[in-house]
Amino acid sequence: MTRRAIEADVCVIGSGISAAMVADKLARETKKTIVVVEAGDDALPMAARGGARERFLGYGENPWPNDHIDGLEIDGPLQSRSMLVGGLAMHWGGVTPRFAPDDFRHRTIFGVGDDWPISYDDLDPFYQEAEELMGVAGEQGPRAMDPRSKPFPLPALPLTYNLGLLKEWASKAGIATWSQPSAKASAAYRGRPACCRNDTCTPICPIGAKYSPDMTWQPLRSANRIRLVTRTIIRRLVLDRSSGRISHAIGLDRARPNEQVEFHAKQFVVAGGYAWSSHLLLLSAQAGADSGIANRSGLVGKYLTGHRNVQAYVSLPLRLFPGINEQHSLLSKQFMRATGGDFIRHDLRIWESASGKGPRLKNDAGAVMLGDEILTDWRQRSATGVARVRSYYDVLPDRSSELTLDATRKTPWGDPLPKLAFRDAPASVALRARTEEKIRAVFQDLARAGNGQVIRTATDNFQDHPAGGCRMGDDAAASVVDSWGRTHDHENLFVVGAPTCVSGSCANATLTFCALALRSALEIAK
Amino acid sequence: MGWLAGTIPAAAIVRGAHSASIAYLTSAPATLDALAVAILPAELGTGPIGQVVAGFRHWIDGYRENAELNHGYGNSRLRFTGPTPATRWAQQLDDLDAAAQAAHGASFAALTVAQRRDLVRPALVAERGIPSSPDGATHVGLALLGFFYASPLATDLCYEVSIGRNTCRPLGESSKHPVPRSKRSAGRVLTVRTDIEAGS
Secondary structure (H helix, E strand, C coil): CEEEEEEEEEEEECCCHHHHHHHHHHHHHCCCCEEEECCCECCCCHHHHHHHHHHHHHHCECCCCCCCCCCCCCECCCCCCCCECCHHHHCCCCECCCCCHHHHEHHHHHCCCCECCCCHHHHHHHHHHHHHHHCCECCCCCCCCCCCCCCCCECCCCCCHHHHHHHHHHHHCCCCCEECCECECCCCECCECCCCCCCCCCCCCCCCCECCCHHHHHHHHHCCCCEEECCEEEEEEEEECCCCEEEEEEEEECCEEEEEEEEEEEEEEECCHHHHHHHHHHHCCECCECCCCCCCCCCCCEEEEEEEEEEEEEEECCCCCCCCCCCCCEEECHHHCCCCCCCCCECEEEEEECCCCCCCCECCCCCECCCHHHHHHHHHHCCCEEEEEEEEEECCECCCCEEEEEEEEECCCCCEEEEEECCECHHHHHHHHHHHHHHHHHHHHHHHHCCCEEEEEEECCCCEEEEEECCECCCCCCCCECCCCEECCCCCEEECCHHHCCCCCCCCCHHHHHHHHHHHHHHHCC | CCCCCCCCCHHHHHHHHHHHHHHHHHCCCHHHHHHHHHHCCHHHCHHHHHHHHHHHHHHHHHCCCCCEECCCCCCCCCCECCCCCHHHHHHHHHHHHHHHHHHHCCCHHHCCHHHHHHHHHHHHCCCCCCCCCHHHCCCHHHHHHHHHHCCHHHHHHHHCECCCCCCCCCHHHHHCCCCECCCCCCCCCCCCCCCCCCCC
8 A cells, every 4th residue: 555645734624614614714814734635526516506406406316416425324313425525514504593692501501411611602703703704694683582792794685575474473472583594695795696596505506695615615725725635534543642642644545545645734623523523533543542532531422412303384374475485484592592490492493385285186075186177276275375383492412322433334445334323311301292392382372373273293303403422621521622622632633513512402503513613713723 | 109129138128118218208299298288277378388298308308317316404315216207108198099099089189188188087096196296206197297286387377476486586576475477477397396395
């Protein structure tokens, strides 16, 4: 096997959204040389995304060709197979609420779970910075529920005609709602065009109105400010036992598997998301780090977190017009506020929907309809509307909510694959039924307020926006990294973004991952 | 599809059948046109019905077997498209024609709309509903319905306004009540999926 070495001041492992935040800040604020290593391929260029979207719309095809690596089939609920430049955020929905202040103080307020080593106020400037980098469009919600020190960088996406009606409906139930903050340009922003409601934010925006990490990588690469090495999988971090520092990372170039690629750097940043970050640290077990790099606490891979949800469809006597901008929603943080009682918190989102209102083949008597019969029937049934409502709710992670190395399954190059198991802490297990019942009661209240009816409810059996595995904390025995993302065990090794979360809140978490990564970058820059 | 030779090796027959079926369906067979007139809403008008059929043929022509399907959020399973449905659909058009000959002594296209519907209905009785896109349809009639009713054009027709679902439209217009549908704003004839829900 031949060897090739690449040197830089900072080596960032992974090229997803948290990596993009770190690299961008370091490039802007330092003169450090930066190499970014990505296991996957480059993403489809912007010019080809319109065509890819058409194939998705017409045939359901994956609009991101080669966005995963064969052989990385995992036992457990992996959020996505996406592994490409830009990561999972190449096909995210661009939904960017902040966490609430109470999210960082569960132990103090509710007597359960753990407080974070930072407060909302500590993170506020980094939330702002992330919002400006991504061009977040939003409106200030009621300050008690939605505190922020500066305005959003872009005006909110306008409420559609449908959402205007649904906002009125929610207010009748005493629920304050506002436009969901989104990393979608409501006006031209830093070279990005304004959103024109193509409405396929997930999985692909054909015009670049929605932020995706390639928008950060492309200018950094064009300016030669970073070096982005694709198709290269980092398999080990190597420890210098005399200093306790990471000396280099060992990678495999998928195009040249017989060549070992070494990355030598002063600082290493693991930015592989909630799954692959812990996986790499565990894979890197070696003399002096018998249970894995950064794992003296034994907590690498532990406390995987996220949130569950309850969803419902509510029929309403409202004339709605589905399709105006279906992926935009209303948001309320009203139920995220501390009440001092049980640890039951959830958000609330409201969308227009056409569920149950589509054209049908058979009438109520079961007879096949053809020609104008179908259209007439569809018109009659769509004279009134449907809203989709969903609440994410908090789940406290158990220590055994974990990523481990799978003894039975290996990558194509012989390393154990990760194995995932999400497990709720006993306090959350005890509260699950009551939490879901409370949310269903909110949905019923909403339905009654609008003279409507809940037509069906559902819960997903997975935790969305997964995070954790390298949780932050001040106590090196009870956490993997400090509040800056620096590992307790290795002075020059950082883990950034999702893995460092202590808990998963009850809101979409990507903006928080980005804010945490930017805060880490401040420390890395020193 | 009686033009398939019986002595060709099976694999070649399958490959040949696929391409021949696509050629057959995309070359304007009268039976498909007649089927469209029978099952699509007459309110749409003759010209737009023709556009829908042309769009459907274009869709068939563009179908790719074994293409990777979108792997959605919260789902890491990879899925792929199946064999082209064109072979089955072409056979079903032939079956309709044969049934027309048997019942009325004339081609399917030569029948009245009511007579055509009487022949189509039995084929759809066992179906559960209109699919959100043509690819899952077991019958060509159902596929055509799925193709049309998933389109922005169908939504606009139903609601009698110009929504333009899944098309590029000014963001600032979204707060307004959609304007009444006119022929000028009839929307494009392109199938889109109706099973997309907002992700994260």
